[in-house]
Amino acid sequence: MEIFSKLESEVRSYSRGWPVVFDRAQGSMLYDENGKGYLDFFAGAGALNYGHNNPALKQALIDYIARDGVTHALDMFTVAKRDFLETLQEKILGPRELDYKVVFPGPGGANAVEAALKLARKVTGKESVINFTNAFHGMTLGALSVTGNSMKRGGAGVPLVHATPMPYDKYFDGAYPDFLYFERLLEDSGSGLNEPAAVIVEALQGEGGINAARLEWLKGLSDLCERHNILLILDDVQMGCGRTGPFFSFEDAGIKPDIVCLSKSIGGYGLPLALTLIKPELDVWEPGEHNGTFRGINPAFVTATEALRVYWSDDKLEQSTRAKGERIGSVFDEIVQAHPEANLVAKGRGLARGIEFASGELAGSVCAEAFDRGLLMETSGPDGEVMKLLPALTINDAELEQGLEIIGESVRAVLTK
């Protein structure tokens, strides 16, 4: 592994907790170069909702490559893109009565967010954006300015401006009414709040510590935006594509955001793809006003299309995600109750789950113990104090139970040291 320390920048992070060299992967399993298998409860930080190298998608991908389907085509029309758009309309947007146009903003989630912010500002003529405490939206300058983590913000090297953080749901544990401060600032012409172009929000904050906003909070936020003529940007990069159950994480709240950001699992196979969905009346771009080299990699369209066909033609995946999520929830409740002195908190919805520990050190130790037992898990939250689970939605019951057992053991090992 010498070449990594010699040649790769110190900015590398995940490899520090998992110091092995991975080679192959299948479903929920990653294998290192010596053939040792690891159960993956991280799933590409939410980019692998359908598991590693999902066989159905894999075949479509190999077929496409083998027949010399166009790989790279900027934003030209291609058969693969057409298939994807038609399938997206048929399987996702149509059935949910979501009237969106699709921007291909670039290869990753940060591009989806940058395009969303640009467009919201262009449409409204305002610069300011409201974000939320512990939000994570990406590492490019625009996306970083609406991200909460102070270490990551500090890396910007310029003051991050044009964003004002508001308290996310349950930030004060119900101690004061939702949006009390936010709405008061909006209504008070002397508040000093720059009038916002948009609000950007995650329905469940993954990096921020598996904070699941209540559905009524999301509905309240959507209503507030409508009342005050503020565009609502829903960043579904990590929580979309079924992570919390329904395809979009906001569906159960009964809202229709003005702009939706998708990436990570939308490509299906882990290949870079991102979408910014916008209400038709917001489609005021000039041709080429936002562009980029990797807007719509065709192999990713192929696997994305196949994933929508296989998993979103019915509600089986959604139901199984909800069920598995509840199973994790009940195990986590047991773990919490088994360690009353540790003040653990079980968090999450669907298959985005976590346990909050008293410190980042504890949560990190649990993940290290799990790694020793062959399970990959990461921490999140401002101080890394939340043990985070983002397993593949396609995980089977045996794997799930095995992972939960390892988690139970690891928590015990750490808390009873």
Add this chain to the structure above:
Amino acid sequence: MEIFSKLESEVRSYSRGWPVVFDRAQGSMLYDENGKGYLDFFAGAGALNYGHNNPALKQALIDYIARDGVTHALDMFTVAKRDFLETLQEKILGPRELDYKVVFPGPGGANAVEAALKLARKVTGKESVINFTNAFHGMTLGALSVTGNSMKRGGAGVPLVHATPMPYDKYFDGAYPDFLYFERLLEDSGSGLNEPAAVIVEALQGEGGINAARLEWLKGLSDLCERHNILLILDDVQMGCGRTGPFFSFEDAGIKPDIVCLSKSIGGYGLPLALTLIKPELDVWEPGEHNGTFRGINPAFVTATEALRVYWSDDKLEQSTRAKGERIGSVFDEIVQAHPEANLVAKGRGLARGIEFASGELAGSVCAEAFDRGLLMETSGPDGEVMKLLPALTINDAELEQGLEIIGESVRAVLTK
């Protein structure tokens, strides 16, 4: 094609000039869904230096996918990444005595630029960056702030600050000494120029109009940066990977930039990959201070590695690129001389070539005529007044001659209308 106009945002651009649906591709040829072939002199805006679906890379890619090699692994260690790093060191960095560490900044060129700007600011504690007239560095907020095009800048929706443009080489046609203004501003403590953290520059501006900086200008810029303790960021996203002949576009100038941005063709096959190369003393990141989901897609590592092995083990590609470039140059000189009244200007170096017309309308008409004759070409420059050629470096002589013939005809057709 109805689904495109119904569902895809008006921001789409290339599809407007080439209103067909592409399906397959091989080498320098793209085929539409009816099987009609187009000779591609655009090559993914420089992302396909080795041609579409290059057979050598294709087999490695299919093999990797077939054997369930890890696809998505964030910045974990993988066998595919190790192979890539070792090959990069062996074939590229080592032989050129370039002592760089590698940052995987995210999937695209804008990520490479954002990481470069962040790091330069962090290292120096200064915010300001010098860019050049007609620069293009990407569409995310940080990259856009150092990009010249006013339409694209206007899309930002916030004032783009922290960047000051300086005249690129030949901006005044030799009418005043290189760097006269820039260096004077640096030396004058009353100049009002914010002290710059870095200069960001392309050795040849592609989007800016195929403006090739003289090698002595690049050397002069590098010297100036050293004298004034300014970091030099060389954006080789479009012009690297052999586009102008040598692997890096700056090699012939005999300089070693502090930071180099690579993307587009580094992945070899058109899959998203980007690198930010940094001098070891600049490697001051905290782990995870810059991160992202798609930092290092393993299938792209596989094709990237294979491309380095196949094309950069010797200097054949470099020599053939130089030779083909000169061939284009001499044909372009003939075209220029054949239309003395049109004041055409032949531009470029290596296989980044262009002809400047009196207006964007004329250049656009030439591209339209070429499309009708089965050739794909785009315009660039602030007003789209430059007909731009970025053919695959692997183009064969017959294709090259055919394309040049079409260009000659198309220019004639437009200028003699």
Add this chain to the structure above:
Amino acid sequence: MEIFSKLESEVRSYSRGWPVVFDRAQGSMLYDENGKGYLDFFAGAGALNYGHNNPALKQALIDYIARDGVTHALDMFTVAKRDFLETLQEKILGPRELDYKVVFPGPGGANAVEAALKLARKVTGKESVINFTNAFHGMTLGALSVTGNSMKRGGAGVPLVHATPMPYDKYFDGAYPDFLYFERLLEDSGSGLNEPAAVIVEALQGEGGINAARLEWLKGLSDLCERHNILLILDDVQMGCGRTGPFFSFEDAGIKPDIVCLSKSIGGYGLPLALTLIKPELDVWEPGEHNGTFRGINPAFVTATEALRVYWSDDKLEQSTRAKGERIGSVFDEIVQAHPEANLVAKGRGLARGIEFASGELAGSVCAEAFDRGLLMETSGPDGEVMKLLPALTINDAELEQGLEIIGESVRAVLTK
């Protein structure tokens, strides 16, 4: 008055409500060019705490001018400045055990604020500042960025950044604990709040609507700043010099801010003068790093010195201000109770007093009625909904009672229309 509408910009404001041409003034009386007298309950928006053309100061001023004392001397040493500094130390700083150094930041309150912000940022190396809802700190770009009023902010023409508003005392009528949100944001490293260099606050917001912060809130704020290593800037431009009773508006709260801004009445006679008082350890300026032409007009030093001697050698003025303030308070309570249907709210402390009406229209009408009855009063608050009293501290009882009577009549006239 034609010359005014012809030659003076539309930005003029006070002259719109009081469309007469004033000529002479004495104590609490202003006289128009026809000799008609107006009782002045506005007192130069707090710049005339000692009344118009106070005889004691007037004589000193005329003497100084008559003997050709230096008028303008930039920041050179002068006898008048020395007298002022010695008197400030002897009468104000020394007795209060306030260890401050004096910056002469320019002629007005905005200069005092600009210097305070600059210094706080220089000392801490941070850009961000916390301000409060409905704050008013001035109209230059730095001061405006921490000011709340949206109309005034809109005039900036550039986005106002580097400031985040927090709720001022009683913003939620006690519905949630003081500083709950602010302190939570500071403690949460994922909150997205840029780490603040300083907090800037008024102990009583005049322009913001005569909002008097509770003393325990001010103490709490000071403690919070100390806990979090944030500099506390107390803007006493309008509320200092005895307006609320003690010389500094923050004295009763038992706090010692890091930086204090003074202007308006510090000159005594209405001549421009401003001070920024800074703790000695903050005095890190380079000579001339902040400068200006009108830093310390000597005639203003003369009247300022005289005012300190005459009014601050004992506590008579302070006691009478408190007493007069209470008299106004009790009259206002009666007014409030006399109009229960109008939901009036009596506000203020010392001789900064107000009555809040249901709308700006109502408050404006009361002021117009008062003007018709020979009393000058203005409105404040985000919608101008607060009738504001800032009478000279030297007002005599007869004048005070006469003014209060007019106010009572005016309120009745408006509310019983």
Add this chain to the structure above:
Amino acid sequence: MEIFSKLESEVRSYSRGWPVVFDRAQGSMLYDENGKGYLDFFAGAGALNYGHNNPALKQALIDYIARDGVTHALDMFTVAKRDFLETLQEKILGPRELDYKVVFPGPGGANAVEAALKLARKVTGKESVINFTNAFHGMTLGALSVTGNSMKRGGAGVPLVHATPMPYDKYFDGAYPDFLYFERLLEDSGSGLNEPAAVIVEALQGEGGINAARLEWLKGLSDLCERHNILLILDDVQMGCGRTGPFFSFEDAGIKPDIVCLSKSIGGYGLPLALTLIKPELDVWEPGEHNGTFRGINPAFVTATEALRVYWSDDKLEQSTRAKGERIGSVFDEIVQAHPEANLVAKGRGLARGIEFASGELAGSVCAEAFDRGLLMETSGPDGEVMKLLPALTINDAELEQGLEIIGESVRAVLTK
């Protein structure tokens, strides 16, 4: 003088070179507390064009104060303000056919500049402003952002943005055509220059080093602004009121700027007063959108009016200023020629004059020698390398000759050391 070092901030500057305590002043003479006289060739950095305590103005001032004329009146209508406006129209604007409306932006020059920038941005909807190398416009955040001096800029504590410096006249000693770079950037839509709302310029840079722009350069700049629809802001704070001969420094260039900033000597007597003159079509302010406590101190109106009447009813002052300026110029030429090895450069126009030395150290030594001989002079320029003369316009010939003699001696003393 102990109280100064104990109580006054280290930011004090002029007092460092002239460590005496001044008491009285008359005309061109300043007297310290021991009665020692100093010939003042600095004149309040241009605030005392009519000399210290000018007798004509003094009498009007004392009369006004004695009769209890209103002192402080915010922006209310007063007799003193009406007199001033009428006189300004009659003596200055009318005869020069300048159709301006008057904004009273606050007490000092920086306020005049802040108001100008605000208005230019509001009118155009653009943020960016073009300033010039070595410009000085003031120390508040908006004014500082267009100021050149790096030490003063560094004091801001936030990045100064929204301004791009262009080369002032003769910056390259005629080596390249005027405005070559500026106009090229404006015409090139890919230049990366943010479209400017305004250009701000001094006709002669005082603080920047007594750089007198050629009249044809000013005319060219004005034409360029008109061609490109950019507002021209002429900062005449230091060079207006006759400093270079005519009332406005730009008159001889035959231009009519869109906005003119006046302060310093406009008050006549050294009392703070500032004006922003704007073309009527720019008068788009809302009432109160820009305001402030010290907009129009009435004693300053009185002295300002008297100064206009006494000195601007005919062209005597203008002619004598030109003549005295030429006298200084010819003496300076002799000095330059007497020290050929020193490479001195005589600079300036009217009574803004300077000699540039090889270093700031030399220029400072000359000023120190002059002080020892009883003459007050300061340095300017980015490194303080210019000995600067701004004598009162009312200086008599004997004083002028005496001062020039001291200068000659002082230069000799330093250069022949």
